[in-house]
Each structure stands twice: as C-alpha cells, then as structure tokens.
Amino acid sequence: MAVLTMRDALNTALREELARDPDVFLMGEEVAEYQGAYKVTRGLLDEFGPKRIIDTPITELGFAGLGVGAAMAGLRPIIEFMTFNFSILATDQIINSAAKMLYMSGGQFKIPIVFRGPGGSAYQVSSQHSQALESWYAYFPGLKVVMPSTPADAKGLLKSAIRDDNPVIFIEQERMYGMKGEVPDDDNFVIPLGVAEVKREGTDATIVARSLMVPLALKAAEELDKDGVSCEVIDPRTIRPLDIDAIVGSVKKTSRVVIAEESHPFCGVGAEISAEINERAFDYLDAPVKRVSGADVPMPYAKNLENLALPGVEQIVAAVREVSYLD
Amino acid sequence: MATQVVMPKLSPTMEEGQLSRWLKKEGDKVSMGEPLAEIDTDKATMEMQALSNGVLRKILIQEGESAPLGQPIAIIGEPDEDISGLLTKTKAAAPPASSAETPPAKQPAVSAEPQKEKEAPAKSSPDGKQASAAPAGARMLVSPIAARMAAEAGINLTSLRGSGPGGRIIKRDIETAISGKKTPATAAPSLRAVAPARPVAKGEVYAPSAYRDEPLSEMRRTIARRLVTSLGPVPHFFLTSEIDMERAADMRRSINELYPDAKLSINDVIIKVTAAALMQHPQVNASFQDKEIRYYEHADIGVAVATENGLITPVVRSADLKSLLEIGAEVRELAERARARKLKPEEYTGASFSISNLGMFGIDEFTAVINPPEGAILAIGAMAPKPVVRDDEIAIRQIMRVTMSCDHRVIDGATGAQFLQTFKQILENPVYLFLSQ
Numbered sequence: 001m002a003v004l005t006m007r008d009a010l011n012t013a014l015r016e017e018l019a020r021d022p023d024v025f026l027m028g029e030e031v032a033e034y035q036g037a038y039k040v041t042r043g044l045l046d047e048f049g050p051k052r053i054i055d056t057p058i059t060e061l062g063f064a065g066l067g068v069g070a071a072m073a074g075l076r077p078i079i080e081f082m083t084f085n086f087s088i089l090a091t092d093q094i095i096n097s098a099a100k101m102l103y104m105s106g107g108q109f110k111i112p113i114v115f116r117g118p119g120g121s122a123y124q125v126s127s128q129h130s131q132a133l134e135s136w137y138a139y140f141p142g143l144k145v146v147m148p149s150t151p152a153d154a155k156g157l158l159k160s161a162i163r164d165d166n167p168v169i170f171i172e173q174e175r176m177y178g179m180k181g182e183v184p185d186d187d188n189f190v191i192p193l194g195v196a197e198v199k200r201e202g203t204d205a206t207i208v209a210r211s212l213m214v215p216l217a218l219k220a221a222e223e224l225d226k227d228g229v230s231c232e233v234i235d236p237r238t239i240r241p242l243d244i245d246a247i248v249g250s251v252k253k254t255s256r257v258v259i260a261e262e263s264h265p266f267c268g269v270g271a272e273i274s275a276e277i278n279e280r281a282f283d284y285l286d287a288p289v290k291r292v293s294g295a296d297v298p299m300p301y302a303k304n305l306e307n308l309a310l311p312g313v314e315q316i317v318a319a320v321r322e323v324s325y326l327d
Numbered sequence: 328m329a330t331q332v333v334m335p336k337l338s339p340t341m342e343e344g345q346l347s348r349w350l351k352k353e354g355d356k357v358s359m360g361e362p363l364a365e366i367d368t369d370k371a372t373m374e375m376q377a378l379s380n381g382v383l384r385k386i387l388i389q390e391g392e393s394a395p396l397g398q399p400i401a402i403i404g405e406p407d408e409d410i411s412g413l414l415t416k417t418k419a420a421a422p423p424a425s426s427a428e429t430p431p432a433k434q435p436a437v438s439a440e441p442q443k444e445k446e447a448p449a450k451s452s453p454d455g456k457q458a459s460a461a462p463a464g465a466r467m468l469v470s471p472i473a474a475r476m477a478a479e480a481g482i483n484l485t486s487l488r489g490s491g492p493g494g495r496i497i498k499r500d501i502e503t504a505i506s507g508k509k510t511p512a513t514a515a516p517s518l519r520a521v522a523p524a525r526p527v528a529k530g531e532v533y534a535p536s537a538y539r540d541e542p543l544s545e546m547r548r549t550i551a552r553r554l555v556t557s558l559g560p561v562p563h564f565f566l567t568s569e570i571d572m573e574r575a576a577d578m579r580r581s582i583n584e585l586y587p588d589a590k591l592s593i594n595d596v597i598i599k600v601t602a603a604a605l606m607q608h609p610q611v612n613a614s615f616q617d618k619e620i621r622y623y624e625h626a627d628i629g630v631a632v633a634t635e636n637g638l639i640t641p642v643v644r645s646a647d648l649k650s651l652l653e654i655g656a657e658v659r660e661l662a663e664r665a666r667a668r669k670l671k672p673e674e675y676t677g678a679s680f681s682i683s684n685l686g687m688f689g690i691d692e693f694t695a696v697i698n699p700p701e702g703a704i705l706a707i708g709a710m711a712p713k714p715v716v717r718d719d720e721i722a723i724r725q726i727m728r729v730t731m732s733c734d735h736r737v738i739d740g741a742t743g744a745q746f747l748q749t750f751k752q753i754l755e756n757p758v759y760l761f762l763s764q
Contacts (some may be wrong), residue, residue: 283475287470325492
C-alpha cells in the first residue's frame, strides 16, 4: 500500500480506468495541457493523448451536454468541473438530460457518465465559489452522489463511479486534495456505491459525517473519548443511494445522533438523514437528532468570518455533549 | 377543553372494569400521566392514568361500581369551565349512582406527600444546576428509548424525575432506576415514606395500611430472579410449627365468660397474635413490588372465608391496633357479608398478610397458597388434644400445627422462622399481647 494524497489517489483511479476501458475519456476546462486546475489529471494527456483527454472552452452547459450525448452513444465520459460551483451552469444537462434519459427512453439509453470536481468550501474564495451542492443533486432520482473522505475511499469510489452505468456526481473536497492516506495498489480496488463505513466504533453517540467533516468528527470523537464518551463515526460515502440501514443500525446502538455537514442546514442532506432516522429509529432515540451545519449565510470572504461559518471540532463536541445530556 | 375519561382497556381480555378506588377527588388538580383511579379488571387491580391536564370536575361512577369499556367515568376540565353539555351527554350512558352516599375510601394519609412535593417551588438540584422536575401540570417529557425501556422493565414513569432538559426522562434515568442506584435525579425519598411515631387518626384503622417502598437491593433482586426460575412467579417455601394452645384456649374461654356476646373464636386470637408478631417482624409484613419491597406500617390481615361461591379473603385492617373483641366482631361481620356477596373490593383486596384456617374441617396441617402480592400466608390446622413431652413426662395438651408459606423473594428462611418463633411464643403465652402494645 502506498501513501498518497487525495489528489494522487484520484489521479491513480482515473489512470487505471482510462487504461482498463478504451471507452473512458476525460473532458473539462484545463484538464489536458495545464494538467488540471488542482493537478488531479496530471500526466494523463501524455499517457492517453488528446483524443481521450480533452480541453474544453469555458462552456459548462456545452461540454456537459457533449458528455451526455457521448454516453448515449456508448462511451463512458468523465466530465471535470473546475469546481462544482460551475456545474450550476450545466444543471439543465445534468438534471434534465443525464438524470432522466434512462427513464424517459424506456430503458433504451443508459448514461454511464461521471461529473466530478471539487465542491464545498475552499480558502477565502467567497460566496460564489464555496458551495456544498450535494443536496441539489441528491434530490433528483436518476443521479448518484458520491463524496469521499479519504484517499483510499476516493480511489475505490471513483473507480466504481466510472464503471457504473448511471450518471454519478462525484464531489471532491477542495481543502482535502493534499490529505494523505494509505491507498491499496490493486488496480481492481473498488468500493461499491451505497455502502457506508464506520470510521470509528463507539457506543454512546453516533456522528454521521461526510467529506470534510469526517476528519473533524474523528478528532471530536478523540476529544470526547477523554471525557468518557464513546463516539461512533459513520461516513455514508455515497449520499445517494444512502446506506440508511448502516446509519440506523448505529443509532439503534447508541441512541444519540449528531449529523455534521459543511453545507447549509435548510433542506440539506443532514435534514434528510434526520428524517430517515426519525422514521426508522424513533423508538431508539434518547435525544432529538442534532445537526451541526454550515452557517445559513452565503460564505463570507473575510477569513475570520469564513471560519465562523464552517463547523469545527468544537461544535461537533458540543453537539455530542448536548445529545448525551452532559452539560 | 373538558374531556371525558372513559373506562380504559387495561387487560387484553377486559370487557368491563370495576372502579376500585378513586385516587383523586372532585376538584383535585390532575396532570397527564398521573394516577387517577384504581380499576379492578378481570385480571388485576390496575392504576389508570389521566390522559389530560386539568381538574377532576366530576366523578361519574363511584368506587365499587363497574362500567363497560368506553363508558365515561369522569370529566376532566378547567376549574371554571361549563361541563353541563358533557354531563347531559354522558347521563344516558351512566348507570344510576346508587351508592353515591358511600364516602370514598379514605386514602392512606401519606399519599398526600407526592402531591405536596409537586406543588413545592422548583428547587435547585444538589449540583447547583437548574431543577429538572417538570412544573406542575406540564406534560411528562420522556425520550422515546426511555419510554420503551421503562415499558419493558415495568417501570412507572410517573415515579421518576427526568434529568434531561426540562425534566425529560432519558435513557440514563431508566438505567438508574433499573440498577436501583440513587442519583440526584431520583434521590427524592421513595414515595410514601412513613413518618415515625405518627399519631393514629380515629377511623384510620378501617383504611388500608400505609406503607413505604424500598428499592430492591441487588442481592434481593438476584434472589428473586433466581428463585422464580425454579418455582414460578411466587417462589414459596414452607415453615411448620407445632403450638401448645392450652393458654390461648384458656384465654379465649375467659373472655367469652366475661363477654358472652363476643363469641370470640380461636381464629380471632390467632389474627391478633399474628398482627402482634408482624409488628415485631416488619420484614414479614411486606410484599414484592417488582422494583421495590413494600413494607406496610400496619397489619392488614386477610382472613380466608369459604363461601358457596368459593374462597374470599376479607381484610381486617390494622389488626395490630384493634382489640380482640373488635377483631372478633369485625371478622364475623365481614364473613357474613362475604357469604352474602356484599363485600366491596377494598374490603377483600390489599391485605399485607393472610390467614387460612381449615381446623374446623379437622385438617391437621396443610400448606396454603400465597395471595400475591402478599409476602406470606399462615395455614392453621385443627386444635386437638395430643400427647406431648413436658418436663420429661408425657402430657396431653391442646396442640395446633401451623404452616407458613413465604414468598422467598421477600422473606428468607431465617426471617420467616423468626417470625414464626415469635408467633408461637405469643400464642403459647398470650399475656405477651398485653406487654407488646
């Protein structure tokens, strides 16, 4: 097992899948010559050539649509958005074409496409470039939504996403590209979509966290362990399909839940998970489900305000203490 | 808004319930979840809880009366609310209140205590944090898992104080209750604690005995759990003793000579002696209550009476406070009404100890079955002249054999034996009766 950054783990997954299947190709802004705005596609142009690694103009709706057409014609496109903030321009192709084509064609056209790129907050890129859009895409039937939290998960999940016959929204976290972790070398290492992972076992409270919040939740669990509170940290990894059984199983064990997310609270994924827990595990709850979310404001530019708008270890610890009736 | 309280379904097979005891009077404040009345079902006497907040405005059926499921039995509303509409609506359904003259059974004086507690202003808990008890009249707060655990463990939520926000009863409180540990949250002394040396009010001797509940010790709980797996829900064991009845018989004869109308029986003497012995062995005047052991303050002695319809056990309340003549008269009166099927439920339920006497049928000795939740029953055999050894000589004495059945969850062998020893000592020398009280 090699220790890789999240960036290189993603790069490995892309390289392996491009090598494995000649129908796979990659398209996006600055993915080829510049080797990716975040260097996730480094070296791919040299290795696979300009027919499979394609630089596009700044036309998100256009190249997303090209991708959907290529997928209908039998190819397996990977569309990189420089960040998911720009995917907003492409939502008509993603939502109205990619998500619905299989259904509206009566099963004739499957759309094996991956839309990937960084999402969530970065460092001082302000309101328009610091958005967690997973709840948008998870809302629509027909799309899968994946959010890795470790380099190994990034590799295994991206490979599964590329091999999946459905459109997959694959949201990386801009702040996590440099995160290092052990990654299996096996070029057949895949992690099935829709399977959560318990990142830390515990008995007193469950923290459901995804993406950027997973390392923070683990840190919070460590802090809480000092106070004798044993936290289970569970990462759904795939937002849709959601492994609600794993979450509910954990809640039944601990009776207390905190959902940590960097997205806004209103209509967020945390709200959905909370509703599911309420429906499926009400009789097991000892406290109301508690969310720790990003502030319900556009992301501020100022560094101090940006920090305040994002949930941190402290807030997660406080929330777990609250549902555990410790304060 | 005023609401009707209807006869609830308290057992799966219940079709009607008999109102055994109102725990609230008209005009009393009631909160949701608070016990309102005791209902005799086909299975057991059950506590019925109020389902709304307000004031008990009207009692529609009296104690001792029955009502089919769903029939209105009371009205709860605001103190000044007009309930005439509800009243006329329920009149048709309600049976005539024939026994409306009957005053409600006097409750144990101590039952006022928990109410007083609720009225008291919220105090700070020992750790200085905001008191967690819910304000009077507020809805009971309980987390879903706590409610489920309490139901599974048979814990009455109204007996708990929540340690969560706003007094919410949470998992921790139930775990504490189950483990029997005392925490600040539940440290309020068990309900119905009895003040020592309480003066006895006139008339109280006809009310059920006051009692105090003490949480089961871990050892007691283990004994109970182990023994029921062996002998069923009430693990009996038996202690037999042979008693020389010469002096007791003499005493009875002398009293009957002085008061020919008294028609005192040996059984009356046995009741009095039992009560006196129970006062010396309060561990035996007790019953197993699932989570606690209930210790009764007085000896409410159930006396098994055979009737044409079967066995019934009218209760002589506070036999420890009554004279032999009072006991004799009361037993005869109760037995007569038992045979006429005129006993009220509170007159044949809630004894602390029972006596069954088959001596008149010439039975030498037998074992009786405990009437739960009582802790023990004494089976009395026939008194008959028997040869016994006295001072190394064979003598003929009036001998009676008694066998005590004990609920081993409450009474251990030695405890029962000590009680029986005292019982024998007093009965063989009844002058003790006049020394102990």
